[in-house]
Amino acid sequence: MKTVTTLFTAAAFSLLAFGASAHSISATGNTLDSAEAALAAKAKAEGKSDYKITSARMGNFVMMTAELDK
Template sequence: MNTIKTFVAVVALSSAFGAFASQTVTATDTTLSGAEAQIAAKAKDAGASYRITEAFSGNQVHMTAELSK
């Protein structure tokens, strides 16, 4: 019984911490610097750092980043 309670507690805590371990955010703007500024603002609001994982430039710039604490 004690093992089951411990297991449930570990799963609950890892789910809570794992939910933010790698949150993905996106931004769209007309320039690379504008899109990155949006990503930086989202990271700052979340109290996290960011790593840009993808940027595409066509008519507009689309950027994706992973936030991590």
């Protein structure tokens, strides 16, 4: 019985942790500024004003990903 309770509790905590994870968005642009502006627009469209850029890659174009703060 104790094992079942422990497994149930662990499953409940893992679901809570999964629900608390941040939402990711990505955008592309020709320059760093245009890609960041696109990220800001996507964040605003989702009703968020704070985001943290997690990656940026440059080549022929710029691709950025960010996590929205809760």
